[in-house]
Amino acid sequence: KAGVTQTPRYLIKTRGQQVTLSCSPISGHRSVSWYQQTPGQGLQFLFEYFSETQRNKGNFPGRFSGRQFSNSRSEMNVSTLELGDSALYLCASSSTGVSYSGANVLTFGAGSRLTVL
Amino acid sequence: LAKTTQPISMDSYEGQEVNITCSHNNIATNDYITWYQQFPSQGPRFIIQGYKTKVTNEVASLFIPADRKSSTLSLPRVSLSDTAVYYCLVGDAYSGAGSYQLTFGKGTKLSVIP
Numbered sequence: 001k002a003g004v005t006q007t008p009r010y011l012i013k014t015r016g017q018q019v020t021l022s023c024s025p026i027s028g029h030r031s032v033s034w035y036q037q038t039p040g041q042g043l044q045f046l047f048e049y050f051s052e053t054q055r056n057k058g059n060f061p062g063r064f065s066g067r068q069f070s071n072s073r074s075e076m077n078v079s080t081l082e083l084g085d086s087a088l089y090l091c092a093s094s095s096t097g098v099s100y101s102g103a104n105v106l107t108f109g110a111g112s113r114l115t116v117l
Numbered sequence: 118l119a120k121t122t123q124p125i126s127m128d129s130y131e132g133q134e135v136n137i138t139c140s141h142n143n144i145a146t147n148d149y150i151t152w153y154q155q156f157p158s159q160g161p162r163f164i165i166q167g168y169k170t171k172v173t174n175e176v177a178s179l180f181i182p183a184d185r186k187s188s189t190l191s192l193p194r195v196s197l198s199d200t201a202v203y204y205c206l207v208g209d210a211y212s213g214a215g216s217y218q219l220t221f222g223k224g225t226k227l228s229v230i231p
Contacts, residue, residue: 035219110159
């Protein structure tokens with residue numbers, strides 16, 4: 001079956017602009033979680049959507065937001081871009097989602113590499 | 118907060134068995150241990166998951182001692198294509214207000230030498 005698809009793969013923006021990234025999960029998966037990966041901070045959890053509702057959230061400012069549609073596709077938006085937002089943004093889908101036990105298995109997309117100039 | 122500690126990097130020759138140990142001293146009773154592999158400019162890929170004792174699949178083995186305060190990922194007979202970063206993930210941290218978040222450590226960069 002098809003994997004997790006993220007678009008666009010690469011994009012360049014300037015400070016102050018906003019960006020929207022898209023993630024199409026594996027068919028049947030209702031959970032989509034988003035991550036920011038940078039060389040300095042590693043992989044950091046942004047938030048998770050499950051059946052169109054934000055269920056879990058990491059420690060990122062309100063400039064980072066997201067939503068999920070009825071077909072489970074998800075978008076992530078970053079407003080008022082800063083240089084420090086340059087990163088690889090990854091999304092992952094799973095059937096059960098982020099839970100207290102970590103028993104869920106995540107399937108990641110290839111990521112969207114954002115460069116802020 | 119279930120925090121993990123792994124070696125920053127490891128080197129191995131092709132054909133050798135590689136063992137990467139992850140320390141998770143404050144693992145919770147319900148926590149599972151999951152390992153992911155990541156190649157440059159790609160998303161992490163699930164390798165193996167376990168709760169206790171030993172788990173084996175076609176790619177790797179996972180050894181978990183009785184106290185569950187550590188776990189060891191074993192890769193048999195590595196090849197150049199196993200050069201990647203390996204992440205150990207333990208449970209999901211409760212971040213308050215009914216919210217959980219996944220916490221990835223820094224990972225272990227494995228370099229396989231011909």
